[in-house]
């Protein structure tokens with residue numbers, strides 16, 4: 558594991574705790590508080606690493622470069638067949654989607670949810686490790702998943718607050734081009 562992976566992990570959790578995106582300069586400053594890295598090296602990582610998408614900040618300038626917004630990205634998805642109890646082995650997370658939304662009615666009270674709330678189950682944790690997302694805080698991970706999976710978004714709309722939804726929805730769109 559290189560120091561690059563440390564930078565990537567750290568930057569990912571910073572982005573997630575800032576609703577999934579930040580201006581490059583802001584992100585760099587926050588990363589630098591924990592990891593010593595030059596701005597050029599950090600820019601290189603952000604451009605090369607599939608974890609990040611660089612989005613041009615059109616309102617402020619036409620130039621590429623450090624005046625860009627960085628969005629966290631992952632190809633990891635929630636398994637759609639899991640809740641139909643129709644999946645044995647796949648490369649997607651087996652989790653209750655309402656748990657990921659943060660509004661599952663079960664799990665905390667007397668009634669157990671029939672779907673997994675366990676990010677660290679053998680199936681899930683193996684996938685998270687492969688994507689090097691296993692060190693992320695649960696809330697950060699869920700934000701990353703919601704932001705990156707367009708099929709989850711329409712339902713998020715009803716659940717999250719208006720401003721939050723719009724933010725997630727618009728950054729979700731900008732990662733697809």
Ligand SMILES: [Zn+2]
Nearest residue numbers: 636639644647
């Ligand atoms: Zn599955």
Ligand SMILES: [Zn+2]
Nearest residue numbers: 653656661670
């Ligand atoms: Zn549940």
